[in-house]
Amino acid sequence: MFNDIGPLELVTLIVLAVLVFGPDKLPKVIQDVTRTIRKIREFSESAKNDIREELGPEFKDFEFEDLNPKTFIRKQLDNEDLGLKEIRNGFDLKKEMAEVTDAVHSRDSDTSSASSAGASGGRIDMTKKPEAPDPDDRPPFDADAT
Numbered sequence: 001m002f003n004d005i006g007p008l009e010l011v012t013l014i015v016l017a018v019l020v021f022g023p024d025k026l027p028k029v030i031q032d033v034t035r036t037i038r039k040i041r042e043f044s045e046s047a048k049n050d051i052r053e054e055l056g057p058e059f060k061d062f063e064f065e066d067l068n069p070k071t072f073i074r075k076q077l078d079n080e081d082l083g084l085k086e087i088r089n090g091f092d093l094k095k096e097m098a099e100v101t102d103a104v105h106s107r108d109s110d111t112s113s114a115s116s117a118g119a120s121g122g123r124i125d126m127t128k129k130p131e132a133p134d135p136d137d138r139p140p141f142d143a144d145a146t
Helices: 007-055 069-077 084-090 093-114
Strands: none
Touching: none
16 A cells, blocks of 8 residues: 555654644544544445445456456456467567568569669669659649749
């Protein structure tokens, strides 16, 4: 519940409690707070049990923590019935990338040897070069430019 409170923050809270309530009333305040927290926990547990009873026997093992989306997804992904662990373990990203890279490089060398036009040193020149316009061609007409 208080996992994110550090020692310095705890000391600060204790000092503030002593200053606000005083050393005389502090034990009584602590008892009241712990009693209230205990009652809230008992109330929430009884509410959970009532809901489980109302849902019926098929929801006997229902956990309210499963309603958290992160927990629900994590539980579904760890489910053995789906076979996702075998898929996850069978998928090797480095191997797949190496196969794709080999396929791309072999295709590059096949196409560059087959068509030597535009190739220099076994590589294809992918830069876009402006085409020389034919003397008979007129520039395109743009009505908005006039």
